[in-house]
Structures are given as structure tokens and as C-alpha cells.
Amino acid sequence: MSHDQPFLADCRARLAFDLLANTWNSVVLWALRDGPCRPGALRGRIGGISPKVLTETLRRLEFNGLVARRAYGGAPPRVEYELTPLGRTLLGPIDAFGSWAFEHGDEVMAAQERYAGDGRDPLP
DSSP: OOTTSOOOTTSHHHHHHHHHHSHHHHHHHHHTTTSOBOHHHHHHHHOSOOHHHHHHHHHHHHHTTSEEEEEEOSSSOEEEEEEOHHHHTTHHHHHHHHHHHHHHHHHHHHHHHHHHHTTOOOOO
16 A cells, blocks of 8 residues: 555555554554463453353454364364464564554553543543
């Protein structure tokens, strides 16, 4: 995409930003970086995510080709999720965002406090 084109609703850059805009997408992808995982174990790795939200996130990531679901027979049947090669390509950008947040998070929070201290309502 050239720098002089607008961010159209259907452009590839918007697609990428939309994928990373959902907090749980990045968190689940990062949690799967070490290999396949069952949903219960994945919830344990993540913490603070409900089974419903985890299921929705995994389905969204599978729909986008970033995560693969593998079902195993047996009693009881079990399911594992793992990153696809395409999903692995997002680990670098997610790591970069995390590094940026670690380095600049205090500055962002200070700006939020200054904004709120001016008596203005915070943005939704």
C-alpha cells in the first residue's frame, strides 16, 4: 500500500489493524506461541478470559486462518488449537507492540491522568 492512499474499509492495512485491535486476538495468539494447547489449559495460560470469549476468539482466529483446530477421538473427545504458519507471522508484530507498551506505557498513563486532571471526560 502506498503512503498516499487512504485507509479504505477494504484495504489490507485496515484488515491487519482490525485483527490486532481486538485485545483477545493478540493475547490468544501469543499464548499459543509455544505449541498446541487445549482450551482449558489455554484459559489457564491467559487468565481473565471467560470460556465463551475464548471460544469466540478461537473461532474468529480460525476463520481468519491464524489458528487451526484439531479434534481427537476418544472418550472424552478432546480438542487442541495451534497457530498456523500464517498465525506465527503475527508473533513478531505482537511482540513489537508489547515491547512498545512496556517502554511507553507509563507515558500513556501519565497523559491519561493529565487529561482527566483537566476536568475533561475521558474518551469511551
